[in-house]
Amino acid sequence: MMLPTHAFAGMVIALPYALVFPEFAPVALLAGFLGGVVPDLDLYTGHRKTLHYPVYYPGAAAVAVSVAALWPTPATTAVAWFLLGAATHSVADVFGGGLELRPWEATSSRAVYDHHNRRWIAPRRWVRYDGSPEDLALSVALAVPLVVALEGAIEWLVIAFLGIAVAYAAVRRILPAVASRLIGDLVVPNASSRVLAYVPARYLDLNAERGSTQSR
Numbered sequence: 001m002m003l004p005t006h007a008f009a010g011m012v013i014a015l016p017y018a019l020v021f022p023e024f025a026p027v028a029l030l031a032g033f034l035g036g037v038v039p040d041l042d043l044y045t046g047h048r049k050t051l052h053y054p055v056y057y058p059g060a061a062a063v064a065v066s067v068a069a070l071w072p073t074p075a076t077t078a079v080a081w082f083l084l085g086a087a088t089h090s091v092a093d094v095f096g097g098g099l100e101l102r103p104w105e106a107t108s109s110r111a112v113y114d115h116h117n118r119r120w121i122a123p124r125r126w127v128r129y130d131g132s133p134e135d136l137a138l139s140v141a142l143a144v145p146l147v148v149a150l151e152g153a154i155e156w157l158v159i160a161f162l163g164i165a166v167a168y169a170a171v172r173r174i175l176p177a178v179a180s181r182l183i184g185d186l187v188v189p190n191a192s193s194r195v196l197a198y199v200p201a202r203y204l205d206l207n208a209e210r211g212s213t214q215s216r
């Protein structure tokens, strides 16, 4: 699922708490937002492994939410909803597509890495790929209660991310071609091996595929 969907999910889960404890609402909602976003910061270094913990985040979140319910402070609230947002993100990725460059082709058997059992969890593909029409529909459905319930800067944050979701869904299927063009034509010929080490393997593989097709 795309980043806005995860961000909205983290916020929606924090919404009931925010309504019950309005004094902690901004902390809970922003923590939920960040928890939804942060796992995907591993996009270029071990994507869906380095910052995705589908077993450990839920365990830690269960403890942190219990602590925040019994002892509500800004710090316990922030930790609880951040961890719950990150847990929801890591588990939700199992129900999306795989790690391949074009996830709608459904060729990858890797969705999220399970550190506890040291194995990759296979994608369920209920949402076929990030930025798919069903992903956008999910994003909109999650954003509606947020836009209705919230106001001010945090409501504008939701509206801005909704705009990003619509734009991303609109261009999603041409992104691999754009990326391979940029990386194959501009980055690979000009970059040092140190820079190339940061280019995800799926882009380099695709470039090799293109090269072999052209030489045939």
Ligand SMILES: [Zn+2]
Pocket: 039, 040, 048, 052, 089, 093
């Ligand atoms: Zn993710």
